[in-house]
Amino acid sequence: MAAIGHAESAPMSAAQALAVAHQSAPAMLPGRSYWLKLATQQASVQIQAPKYQINVNTLEHLAAKRLELNAIGVATLSTDKPIVFEPYSANRDLGGFILIDKLTCATVGAGMVEFALRRASNVHWQAVDITREAHAAQKQQQPRVLWFTGLSGAGKSTIANLVEKKLHALGKHTFLLDGDNVRHGLNKDLGFTEADRIENIRRVGEVAKLMTDAGLIVLTAFISPFRAERDMVRAMLPAREFVEIFIDTALAEAERRDVKGLYKKARAGQLKNFTGIDSPYEPPPSPEIRIDTASTTPEDAAEAIVATLLAS
Numbered sequence: 001m002a003a004i005g006h007a008e009s010a011p012m013s014a015a016q017a018l019a020v021a022h023q024s025a026p027a028m029l030p031g032r033s034y035w036l037k038l039a040t041q042q043a044s045v046q047i048q049a050p051k052y053q054i055n056v057n058t059l060e061h062l063a064a065k066r067l068e069l070n071a072i073g074v075a076t077l078s079t080d081k082p083i084v085f086e087p088y089s090a091n092r093d094l095g096g097f098i099l100i101d102k103l104t105c106a107t108v109g110a111g112m113v114e115f116a117l118r119r120a121s122n123v124h125w126q127a128v129d130i131t132r133e134a135h136a137a138q139k140q141q142q143p144r145v146l147w148f149t150g151l152s153g154a155g156k157s158t159i160a161n162l163v164e165k166k167l168h169a170l171g172k173h174t175f176l177l178d179g180d181n182v183r184h185g186l187n188k189d190l191g192f193t194e195a196d197r198i199e200n201i202r203r204v205g206e207v208a209k210l211m212t213d214a215g216l217i218v219l220t221a222f223i224s225p226f227r228a229e230r231d232m233v234r235a236m237l238p239a240r241e242f243v244e245i246f247i248d249t250a251l252a253e254a255e256r257r258d259v260k261g262l263y264k265k266a267r268a269g270q271l272k273n274f275t276g277i278d279s280p281y282e283p284p285p286s287p288e289i290r291i292d293t294a295s296t297t298p299e300d301a302a303e304a305i306v307a308t309l310l311a312s
Contacts, residue, residue: 028067028099028109031198033232036079038097038113043079044235045099046202049195050075066195067109076117088112103228135215139173143212143241144309146219149230149284150247151276152262153254155293155301156221159247162302164219170306172217177204179222192273198229205233212241225275227282240312245305246287251276253294 028034028047036045050073053064067073088095099109136143146163148156157178164176183190187203190196201224211218224230234242254276255263266274273279284290289308291301 027069027194029198030066030075030195031202032226032228033102033235034108035100035102036077036083036097037100038083038085039093041083043081043083044102045077045079047099048076048078074114077111077113085113085116087114101228102231132213132215135213137215139215141172141215141217143215144217144243145208145212145233145237145241146217146243146245146305146309147224147230147233148219148221148245148247149224149287151249151251151254151281152223152274153257153259154247154249155291155298156223156247158298159291159301159305160219160221162298163305166302166306167217167309173215174217174219175211176219176221177208178220182222192279194226194273194279197225197273197279201226201229201233205229205236208233209236212237223275223281225279225281227284230284243289243309244284244287245289245291246284247291247293247301248283249293 030047030049033044033046036043050064050067052061053067053071053073054060055062056072064071064073067075084094086094095113097111097113098107099111100106101108132143146160148160150156157180160176160178164174167174182204183200186207187200190200201222204220204222208218208220230244234244258264262271262274263277265271266277275281289305291304293301296304
């Protein structure tokens with residue numbers, strides 16, 4: 001790894017680097033996927049929580065969980081493929097980048113690359129002899145991720161459970177990842193802020209991808225309120241393996257059911273960052289399957305979902 005400031009060295013290539021980012025739009029959220037443009041290159045990038053924010057007046061290093069409007073900070077970037085760069089101090093063209101929101105295409109920040117992380121060159125993909133295609137062929141099925149999304153109380157877990165029972169009865173190899181269950185283990189360290197919700201879905205997406213590599217049909221039942229993170233998981237998988245299932249239930253109806261008493265707590269101010277009350281839900285614009293729970297029973301919904309899967 002070349003050290004910062006080695007102007008005489010050849011350009012470096014890495015997928016993880018330390019960068020100084022200037023936030024020029026509302027909060028840049030750790031874990032969310034953005035487009036990074038550096039010279040003529042473009043890559044999907046995720047930003048980790050800032051190492052620190054810089055006070056522009058005193059240059060003091062300040063603790064920060066995310067970079068707000070007009071903030072300057074230092075953070076680690078991880079791209080989905082290696083990019084060629086040089087430290088900004090050596091080459092402004094190969095060291096400066098901009099970040100673009102994937103949904104709005106608006107520029108949300110700009111930054112300067114300082115250096116590649118050592119682990120970027122020390123971690124490699126290990127070749128394996130049993131491929132994902134071999135795992136799928138052994139199970140005689142097409143791996144899929146059935147991504148159930150919708151408000152709390154919409155019926156995601158109920159319908160997903162029914163779908164899995166039907167698939168299991170047909171001899172399919174499945175696994176159900178439920179939002180509440182995952183938070184008892186893998187994601188027990190996460191709360192419900194926007195940044196934690198993003199990380200929650202990122203981890204679940206990675207687990208689901210590993211399970212499809214094993215040839216499984218994976219069902220996930222998560223509110224997953226942000227479109228960007230659902231699209232991020234879709235991008236992890238081969239074409240047609242991600243099936244977005246929108247359990248469409250009006251807020252008033254979900255709140256009327258309030259099976260877990262969460263809406264009541266949220267309305268009383270006892271539960272912060274609750275989706276639909278003080279945290280947004282972004283409905284899928286074009287899901288593969290939409291279930292209107294106002295006119296469909298859970299049993300009929302499950303039947304329709306399985307029929308659609310078997311026909312595709």
